[in-house]
Amino acid sequence: MTGIRVYDTLSGDKRTLEPIEPNKIRLYACGVTPYDNSHIGHARCYVAFDIVYRYLKLAGLDVTYVRNFTDVDDKIINRANERGMKAVDLAEENIQAFYRDMDALSIARPDQEPRVSTSMPQIIALIERLIGNGMAYASEGDVYYAVEKFQSYGKLGKRTLEDMQAGARVEVSEKKRHPMDFALWKAAKPGEPAWESPWGQGRPGWHIECSAMSMHAFGPCVDIHCGGQDLIFPHHENEIAQSEGATGQNFVNYWLHNGFVNVDNEKMSKSLGNFFTIKDVLQRYEPQVLRLFMVSTHYRSPINFSDAALDEAADRIAYFYETLRKLDAFLDQAGGVGAPFGPLPGEAFLEEFEARFREAMDEDFNTLRVLGQLAEAFKLANEVLMMRKAKQLPNALAAAKLLREKLAYADTVLQLFGADPADYLDRHKTKAAARRGLSLDWIAEKVGDRLVARSEKNWAEADRVRDELLAAGVVLMDGAQGTDWMVKDVRDAAPAAE
RNA sequence: GGCGGCGUAGCCAAGUGGUAAGGCAGAGGUCUGCAAAACCUCCACCCACCGGUUCAAAUCCGGUCGCCGCCUCCA
Incomplete structure (x- = not known):
């Protein structure tokens, strides 16, 4: 028992997080397909789960975080062909760009980052196991998963096979036994990267890599598996079918899904073309602004992206750093003022800070409540800064020191206050003026x-x-x-x- | 059509059955040459609507209306 409650998509409820192994968490996040620059939808997803990762660690859990790269994929191959380059090179280029974006946003690197291109043995072994179990079948060089063989297919997306066929827009292939069967392995077409397999030259289908990588890193079951809401179906549904179909064991204990980024109240998506890259946004706003924006709505709800919203976040972060600049200056120059006496300003608030922070974060990572707490903290900081009478100095200084500690504590998760205040404000003013x-x-x-x-x-x-x-x-x-x-x-x- | 979610002040947005966080904007005040910043005070008898359960509901149940998402590649 951890006291942490998380919303689990499968059960549709908040449940207390109980690790498989005491005090350890196996955390898996679906990573990107590196065929293009990352957009703010990725930023939202990986900020959200960065906060999960950082908070679980702060809560004292031994977390192992695995996030993959799906670096073998149609979109990569097509894009590479368009640009006349090798698929591996395109993937590598975009992976490096992804790292630049993630690093800028203070998103911690996972402990392991497996790639499809280097996980072929595990993927092939898993497919063979599924064929051995009768859950999958080879067909003209392809291998398909037989969805009808998996009793609870549709449990995550909360729909039955019949439901899905009713509105089916799935192309029916003669190679499939059931229209909803999906490819685990695709026979190579001319000019495509291909790997040797028992079914001939080919490459993995979309969903199999996450099952293979997760089980390779963690065994049959993980504590938390997360990703964007759009992955619930079919990606995560199929992962469940693949993993549980192979092992007969429960695959994931808690499914976490983040909400979409909307633009003008419409889903931002590649197909609609209304998306913003992280790189472009960071040219106009400091990364902390984007991070604050992301945590200013609960991670499961949709968030509406707009300049007005970013401007508000930018002003807010500027207020934080303006306060920090003054607070640090005060701490620097106010040495040797004697011992504090009596109650400190905001003493109760300061004493309860960590406990309140934990309480809020324990409730499905409620960063909004934390933001409310920060509002109080910064007001207190400014109040303390106004206590310039000599007699009050020792208490003001003691409170200021504590405040800095509390903010640092919260920031191990939030990652908003790590910059040097003066430097931050310079950069902020430059960008704000440019805007x-x-x-x-x-x-x-x-x-x-x-x-x-x-x-x-x-x-x-x-x-x-x-x-x-x-x-x-x-x-x-x-x-x-x-x-x-x-x-x-x-x-x-x-x-x-x- | 099937499934899921949402509807809280001018705007954004929390809310864990026990009597509405926080931010922005707005009003008044302290400070100031005047301002701004900062701080203080005020700002939802009420949570889309209707009914029900309960001593008690924004929170649970049923219905109505509206919005969104998934069912196809997508974080």
């Missing part, structure tokens, strides 16, 4: 003009320059050290109504 089509030089010039006017107490001119900047989206903040500025990302909240 508004403003040059940093122009802003600096205007700020300079206004400083001159202010030093002459020419308030009318100072205000005029400030209004000019404001109209462009730049907000000024006069302080003791001079004038700082920020780009106000959030425009009028009202969307364009028709």
Whole structure:
């Protein structure tokens, strides 16, 4: 028993996470087919499961995380042919790009990352086992899974074979015994990469690799298997059929599926062509912004992608880092002020921080509740920063130190506050200005003009320059050290109504 | 057609049968040359609608309406 409750797609309910082996978690995530750049749907998926992975570790579990690359696939072969290159090279190129995106988003590397191209023996062995069991049959160089042989086929997608055939859009092949039978092995066509097998030259079908890799890494059963909601059927359904059909044992104890990224309230998908790559988004926004955006909706619900939503996240992260910058400066300069006395500001909140964080995350990784907690933490930080009276300094400093610790604790999972605040704010301002089509030089010039006017107490001119900047989206903040500025990302909240 | 999900303030969005988190926007205040930032206060007698179960429901059950997804490659 772990006290962690997770929503499991198969049972349709939240269930307490009970590891197969005490204190150990076998976690498998379906990886990408590296035929193109990764998009924000991938970002959502792998951020969501990165948080799962990091949280389970924080909760003291010994987690082994496996995520595959489906690097042998029609789409890769077709794309490589279009570009006149070898499929392996295209896959490798996209895998490297995938790593750049994932690393930028602070998504931890899994413990193992098997590839189809290097897992052929396991895949072939599994297919042979299924044929031996009578669950699969060879047919003219292909091998198909006989869905009718698997009693509970359809249990994950909650539909029966009859349901599926009713709306069937599946092409009927004469090689198949049942229209829903799916390929485990495909005979090689001319010019395609192929591997030797008992059924001749060929390559694996789509779903078999995850069954083979998962069972190779973990044995017949894993604790958690996750992926996007679109994989429930047919991919995960077929994995269940393959794995359980081979072993006769339960394959996965908890199925976790993340919701889609929508664009304009419509599903973002490759076929609709309305997708954004991670690379493009990261040119306009810092990775922390995208990460915050992703955790600002529960991972199972759909999330709507828009500039307005990213702008709001960008402002929020800027607020976090602005506070951290001040907090760090305070901690740096406020040494040797004596011992704290009496209750610290926010003492109860600070004491309960970890427990509350755990409670929220235990409830199916409820990052929203954590965000509420962060709101409190940053308010407290700013409050502490205002306690500048000498007598209060020891307590303010002690609270500030604790706050930094608590935020670091939460950040082992969230990965939002790892950057140097000053560096982050520089990058943020550069990108925020660019988004508004403003040059940093122009802003600096205007700020300079206004400083001159202010030093002459020419308030009318100072205000005029400030209004000019404001109209462009730049907000000024006069302080003791001079004038700082920020780009106000959030425009009028009202969307364009028709 | 079959199956699944959703409908919470102007917007985004949590909500674990016990009396509505949080963010944005908005209003007032502290601070300030004036502002901004920051902080404080306020901002849903109510959770699409109708009925039911219960001492008690946004939360459970049934129905109605609306939206979305899956049934084909997709995270």
